[in-house]
Amino acid sequence: MSEELINHIRKFVPLNDSEAKDISGYFELVRAKKKTNLLKENSPCRSLYFVAKGCLRLYFVKENGNEQTTQFALENWWLTDYTAFQLKKNATHSVQAIENSELLSISSQQFDLLLSNHSSLEKYFRLIFMRGTSAAQTRMRIMYDFSREEMYHQFVSNFPGFVQRIPQYMLASYLGVTPEYLSEIRKRSIK
């Protein structure tokens, strides 16, 4: 199962088989059933997750009790509550599997150790987080500039096929619309 991770790392930095084997040893395989919470808001954030199979979401609970989804992570993406993970604080977000998922999990202690023992991975993670920063700028631009309907179309064109995998109320929450309004948008786009 760590094969997906090793293949992904090798897209960015070279690894020989012995390094690959050693790196795999820092990770734990987690099989999470759909709707399993891997991290709960207000609890210590112990792990960073790589999605080998399935899909995760990041969300928090608003004052009115509604769940607000802010991020999805598909295959080959990394996800956690990064502030809590880095500062070893309690999380302000939850992480949940939205499909039966296979994940590679690493604790923050093991993450530090992994990077100090395999310095070539600094480059891999520099590139991953640089892309994350770049995706965040694009997302911010979309949030300020696009109508909700345009956001939906952007999402569908950026992640083709993914829209069928997420419950509609979750996508509606991510887009900041009601499920009813999302259903209207979808009907219009089918026409």
Next chain:
Amino acid sequence: MSEELINHIRKFVPLNDSEAKDISGYFELVRAKKKTNLLKENSPCRSLYFVAKGCLRLYFVKENGNEQTTQFALENWWLTDYTAFQLKKNATHSVQAIENSELLSISSQQFDLLLSNHSSLEKYFRLIFMRGTSAAQTRMRIMYDFSREEMYHQFVSNFPGFVQRIPQYMLASYLGVTPEYLSEIRKRSIK
């Protein structure tokens, strides 16, 4: 002027004096007067900027012709249009100095060369971009959860003193309110 950069790097990774001197050589000192555009939307994005002194903003022009500010960069922060910088594409944002600023600028070719010659900087930039990813999650949470008035107070408490340095119409644009409404919020908070 590269002293600020070297001091900042040394907070994260050790550098001896000879490395520090060599690293400085990859950067160009840019003195930008207030309102200078360092990067223009739809133009090639040639540089990444480190703010040694002053302040930058990232913005784009909306369909109605209004400028939308999406990010500020104070002393010790890095800024560019990251998608354009990494993919060597035209920018979808502009970068402007909002005070007389002293910047260290590096081209994407020099950035790649710097990292391949000084691999210890991979760790520095991994940490910088990991923090960027973490700041983006926090920002997203604030955008979904906070009222505009709460966003203002959060901004003031996160960056004390900074609010006096930005033109009010720019802060209003960042918060997504009219300058008149921002002025009301400020009056209420003084009371």
